[in-house]
Amino acid sequence: MLKYLLKRIVGTIPTLIIVVTFVFLFVRIIPGDPARLVAGEQATQQDVEAVRERLGLNKPVTTQYITYVSGLLHGDLGTSLRTKRPVLEEISGRFGNTVRLAAVTLLWSAIAGVLFGVWSGTHRGKWQDYTGMTVAVSGISLPSFWIGFLLIMLLAVKMKILPTTSSSDWKGLIMPSITLGLGIAAIIARFTRSSIVEILKEDYIRTARAKGIREKVVVWKHVFRNSMISVVTVVGLQFGFLLGGSVVTETVFAYPGLGSLLIESVNYRDYPAIQSLILIFSLQFIVINLLVDVLYAVLNPEIKLQ
Template identity: 55%
Template sequence: MLNYFLKRLLGLTPTLLIVAVLVFLFVHMLPGDPARLAAGQDADQQTVELVRQELGLDRPLPEQFVSYFAHVVKADFGTSLRTRRPVSTEIAERFMPTLLLTLSSMVWAVIFGMTIGITSAVYRNEWPDRLGMTIAVSGISFPAFALGMLLMQVFSVQLGWFPTVGADSWRHYILPSLTLGAAVAAVMARFTRASFVEVIQEDFVRTARAKGLKERTVIFKHCLRNALIPVVTMMGLQFGFLLGGSIVVEAVFNWPGLGRLLVDAVTMRDYPVIQALVLLFSMEFILINLIVDVLYGFINPTIRYK
């Protein structure tokens, strides 16, 4: 497994290189002049040109990319055009609120999603199944921004139980995590149900029941391990989406995280911040997929890595 892990880590390099090229080209295709935005709308053309030269935007694109990539290799993502602070500092300040929000959302989404999915599979085509799948479909169908505003209206404005903005205490995480994790819990429930229904029909499950084992033992000892591999795969992908796709929720709750930082960077055409964030999100997805692949071996010891 160690050799497999090291090979996958080495395989990150060409993937990240391709992502870096695509992101660099993409941000330079965005409309708007970052030099004008950095200089201010009231600046004259001479000032704008001076800012463009200072930022290196007057050089040819290949030369800009070589300079950018040389700095990235040294973990230097440049300086934010908007705040004039190092990009690494900007990201470091926003990373923990997003990570904690993602983890809290994922924890409750996995617990509720798997509980609903397993219950629906065990009582397939009965009322617990219909109720669970109705809740799952509702969670998928309801937009995140609408759910967030509804939760704020009920629990913050009318009841006054939870704050609406900030990330200072655990109470600030309740409403954003519920909003962010609702769709994940719904997807988890449907995916877990489908996986369990398939496993429950296998011969080894009928054999376990024929031996007189308790239904709880059959479900959690024999079915759970065999049904977890596709569920863990989906769980890893959903965690990556949560970590990099919390933009809408962070905008609704004015959350001081990476999603909000990305929105501000795109608005101001802050090239260094956009490039660093997209590279970070890409690396997160790759690492999460690697962790999921390694977890397969712990879930099912018969899996061998080559």
């Protein structure tokens, strides 16, 4: 196991190098001049050039890249052009909010999605199946921004039981969590159903039934556990998406997470913040994929980590 983990960790280094390089180049083709934004609209061209020199934007791209990578290796993500604070402080101040929202959303959406998927898969072709999959398709099809505005109008404006924007208490998590979780629960439900249907066709399931084992035992002990191998992948990827922050949802609810920070940084052409956020998002997906591979072996000991 340790050898496998070390091999996977080393294998992520080329991926991170590619991500760092592409992100560095990509943010520099975004229209707009960050030096002009920092200097202000009333600044003269001479003032703008002075700001550009102070920020190092007048240097060759290769020099800027070397400086950026050198800073990363020393744990320095740079200074935000927008707030003049270290980018690490900007991210750490909002990372906790994103983790809290992601954890709450994934918890209820995974439970609901798996239950709906098992319910539909074990009643294939019956009204339970059609009902479950209709709900799942609806959850995937409805745009998140539409769901968000609908919840605000219904629960905040009409019924006045929740705040219109995210607050510091648990109430501020309800509407963003529902908006994010509906689509995720629907995706998990569809994958769970497909996996359940495939497992039910296996010979060992027919053998278990032929031995007279109760249907509930067959479903939850044999079918459910083996079907979770593919579902874990979906859950892991969705968790990575949630940790990356949902830009639309966080914008709709003014939620102070990483997604809204990314929007603010893009609008201000804040190169250091944009680069650091995308790098962190990529690293999160890499770590989650590694954890998913390890969970495969936990769920099914027959899988060997080679």
